[in-house]
Amino acid sequence: MITVYGIPNCDTVKKARAWLNDQQLAHDFHDFKKAGVPADRLAQWAAQLGWEKLLNRQGTTWRKLTPEVQARVQDSDSAQALMRELPSLIKRPVVEWPTNTSVGFKAEEWILFSDSQ
Numbered sequence: 001m002i003t004v005y006g007i008p009n010c011d012t013v014k015k016a017r018a019w020l021n022d023q024q025l026a027h028d029f030h031d032f033k034k035a036g037v038p039a040d041r042l043a044q045w046a047a048q049l050g051w052e053k054l055l056n057r058q059g060t061t062w063r064k065l066t067p068e069v070q071a072r073v074q075d076s077d078s079a080q081a082l083m084r085e086l087p088s089l090i091k092r093p094v095v096e097w098p099t100n101t102s103v104g105f106k107a108e109e110w111i112l113f114s115d116s117q
Contacts, residue, residue, distance in 0.1 A: 002027035005041070006093035013093045016105040025114055032087035042080050045094055048101055051076040054083065054090055061088040 002020065004027050006013035020027050030038075045054055055073065056062060062070070073079045083089045095102045097113040 001098070003030060003096045004028070004093050005030045005032065005090075005095070007032050007088065010092050012105050016093045016095070016110075019105070019107055019110065023114055032090065037084050037087050037090065039080075039084060041096075042083060042090075045101060045103070046076045046080055049103055051079040053103055054094070055079050056089055056091040059088065059091075061086055 002025055004013070004017060004020070006016075006029075008014075008029070008031055017027070017029065042054075069082070073082055091103050093103070093105060095110075095113075100113055102109065102113060
């Protein structure tokens, strides 16, 4: 089963979910705002993908943080703590495929993941 993690009003998440529907790929959706960020999953994603790839430093949420809060992010543990506190800092969507995990949406990459279904 494919699980999509994100925020429902995020444009990228909307595009990703639409693409999955267009490909007729069944998936579950985990809403960070309603269900929170599963700490065990976040730790696994950080280990697999790298915390730097998960932390969205381009988004509005990051830019609104004070320089002092931004400076607290020094390593995986500090980044994960901030991402649990502010789920909007996680680059979206995070997708758990049966054989892999991806972050962000790029249809040309997702074709490869979906072929393993």
